[in-house]
Amino acid sequence: MQLIAGLGNPGPDYEGTPHNAGFWFVDEVARQHHAVFKSEKKFHGEVAKFSHAGQDIWLLKPMTYMNLSGQAVQALARFFKIGTENILVVHDDLDLPPGTARLKEGGGHGGHNGLRDIISKIGGNGFRRLRLGIGHPGDKNQVTGHVLKKASKDDRIAIENAIDAALKVLPEILEGELPKAMNELHRG
DSSP: OOEEEEOOOOSTTTTTSGGGHHHHHHHHHHHHTTOOOEEEGGGTEEEEEEEETTEEEEEEEEOSOGGGHHHHHHHHHHHTTOOGGGEEEEEEETTSOTTOEEEEESOOOTTOHHHHHHHHHHTOOOSEEEEEEOOOOSSGGGHHHHHHSOOOHHHHHHHHHHHHHHHHTHHHHHTTOHHHHHHHHHHO
16 A cells, blocks of 8 residues: 545535544544645645555545545556555445444445545546445435534544544555455454
């Protein structure tokens, strides 16, 4: 893994929203590795870098808003010649309950506009995903309000617990041991 892109929306209005779970994850990775995010216009986002086992790992928070996340992922991946298989995209997932984290290789966008744009811009879906459950409001007409309103205290705690569980298997993810990481994460 050479690039971890955490998806979310920029600005204080979206900070505590479940749609920003990807940002929460990469912020915690950066904190643990003493990496500092800097705004990079050419990558349409905030970028940080740390080293793991002699390999540079880029962290990316697209500042394009969710629906245009692919613009940032494409720009950074192209500049550093990072192959699709070496990208991990971290995003919120309505189909999983809060507190659940799941790893996945490839697949469709599942209605997630950030994933839809990334697949379109990088020309494929072979990247890895870390899905952070935020739960479904129960009615498709309530989805936008659900993902864009501040998470409840209980949901926020559950999502942070899922992030902690995913961070425990991050070394395996970075070293390309996805089946091992999946086994550990999915049984927890």
